[in-house]
Amino acid sequence: MKIKSVRARVFEWKGKTVPPQGNFCSNAMDLVYKNPASQHAAGKDTMNTFRFHQWTVVEVETDDGIVGLGNVALAPRIAKAIIDEYLAPLVVGQDPWDYEYLNQRMYRATHAWGRKGVGMAAISAVDIAIWDILGKSVDKPVFKLLGGRTKEKIPCYYSKLYRTDLKEMQKEAETYLKQGFRAFKMRFGYGPQHLQQGVVENLKSVEAVREVIGYDNDLMLECYMGWNVEYARRILPKLEKFQPRWLEEPVVADDIDGYAELNALTSIPISGGEHEFSLYGFKQLLDRKAVSVVQYDTNRVGGITMAHKINALCEAYSVPVIPHAGQMHNYHLTMSSLNCPMSEYFPMFDVEVGNELFYYIFEGEPVAQDGFLQLDDDKPGLGLTLRTDYLQQFNIIE
Numbered sequence: 001m002k003i004k005s006v007r008a009r010v011f012e013w014k015g016k017t018v019p020p021q022g023n024f025c026s027n028a029m030d031l032v033y034k035n036p037a038s039q040h041a042a043g044k045d046t047m048n049t050f051r052f053h054q055w056t057v058v059e060v061e062t063d064d065g066i067v068g069l070g071n072v073a074l075a076p077r078i079a080k081a082i083i084d085e086y087l088a089p090l091v092v093g094q095d096p097w098d099y100e101y102l103n104q105r106m107y108r109a110t111h112a113w114g115r116k117g118v119g120m121a122a123i124s125a126v127d128i129a130i131w132d133i134l135g136k137s138v139d140k141p142v143f144k145l146l147g148g149r150t151k152e153k154i155p156c157y158y159s160k161l162y163r164t165d166l167k168e169m170q171k172e173a174e175t176y177l178k179q180g181f182r183a184f185k186m187r188f189g190y191g192p193q194h195l196q197q198g199v200v201e202n203l204k205s206v207e208a209v210r211e212v213i214g215y216d217n218d219l220m221l222e223c224y225m226g227w228n229v230e231y232a233r234r235i236l237p238k239l240e241k242f243q244p245r246w247l248e249e250p251v252v253a254d255d256i257d258g259y260a261e262l263n264a265l266t267s268i269p270i271s272g273g274e275h276e277f278s279l280y281g282f283k284q285l286l287d288r289k290a291v292s293v294v295q296y297d298t299n300r301v302g303g304i305t306m307a308h309k310i311n312a313l314c315e316a317y318s319v320p321v322i323p324h325a326g327q328m329h330n331y332h333l334t335m336s337s338l339n340c341p342m343s344e345y346f347p348m349f350d351v352e353v354g355n356e357l358f359y360y361i362f363e364g365e366p367v368a369q370d371g372f373l374q375l376d377d378d379k380p381g382l383g384l385t386l387r388t389d390y391l392q393q394f395n396i397i398e
């Protein structure tokens with residue numbers, strides 16, 4: 001079997017989107033003041049540069065007609081250009097079963113500029129499509145090629161609770177508590193630039209959610225790189241009483257020493273990894289004890305080939321892996337490793353930040369039942385197909 005072609009298309013959502021609400025989500029751009037001289041990169045809402053209403057879909061076809069589906073959501077147009085220009089020529093004519101060779105070929109050929117960020121995300125999309133082909137070619141789900149079923153079903157956590165009105169957040173938590181979720185991730189809305197009032201607001205929001213879900217359910221806290229070490233040093237001790245399962249991405253991904261200091265500071269585990277890339281990136285995080293939970297995203301980190309290696313590395317360090325965002329490319333890694341205790345889960349919503357877009361492009365994503373997800377032993381490959389019913393709401397760039 002040989003790879004015959006690689007097709008990368010950018011799906012640009014032109015449908016309805018939910019406008020920014022409240023303080024939504026602290027993030028890295030919060031620490032950059034709005035310069036009146038020019039349009040702030042994030043426009044009105046600082047989360048703007050992190051919203052992604054496009055997705056690049058990759059279809060790798062073999063000479064015997066198998067089509068593998070891959071995807072990338074970071075800088076989709078740039079990722080498409082990288083795939084068209086650099087990656088496709090490296091894999092066309094090759095045997096998809098040589099997936100380690102092909103992953104290394106793409107990683108090394110683009111190493112001068114692509115070892116972090118969108119270069120690795122583009123490689124991820126091609127690699128995911130290759131694994132879809134492998135599963136389809138032997139009529140097995142991808143997780144069966146990675147180690148098989150390690151769980152009867154996958155526990156998942158409800159992930160949203162962006163910082164809007166506290167009563168709204170409590171209603172949202174109540175709704176999903178009633179749907180059987182036993183773990184919840186909420187977002188802070190305030191950071192250093194909001195001074196002590198912001199600290200008070202952050203603590204109030206955690207208290208409000210804890211009031212609804214109680215203390216016999218997991219609560220995770222998301223900062224999305226919106227703090228700095230000084231601010232985190234001040235607020236973390238105040239958060240311990242809420243017993244969070246982890247606090248996520250307090251500072252920018254490059255501040256590994258900052259992560260390590262905060263991870264050792266209190267009883268609250270620090271998590272991260274959705275903005276880290278390659279096996280070596282995670283070795284660095286583990287060697288420096290920067291995180292207590294690893295959260296790579298398989299469509300960013302270097303694909304299934306790379307994520308599978310990182311799963312093994314994290315197991316050796318006894319650091320659990322709970323991949324970012326849910327989505328099928330991550331669920332197969334979680335199902336196939338005992339060191340992956342649960343998955344993140346965004347139910348299908350109106351398009352807001354962009355994580356939801358996956359549901360509007362792909363058919364086959366599992367729907368959580370009572371806080372669990374199931375993968376099908378008899379669905380070959382990733383178990384995804386392209387939807388047609390929302391196609392009208394996308395601009396598609398070939």
Ligand SMILES: O=C(O)C(=O)C[C@@H](O)CO
Nearest residue numbers: 025159222224324325353
């Ligand atoms: O789901 C996450 O962990 C993310 O970082 C998504 C982003 O929307 C902010 O939470």
Ligand SMILES: [Mg+2]
Nearest residue numbers: 222248249274
């Ligand atoms: Mg996150």
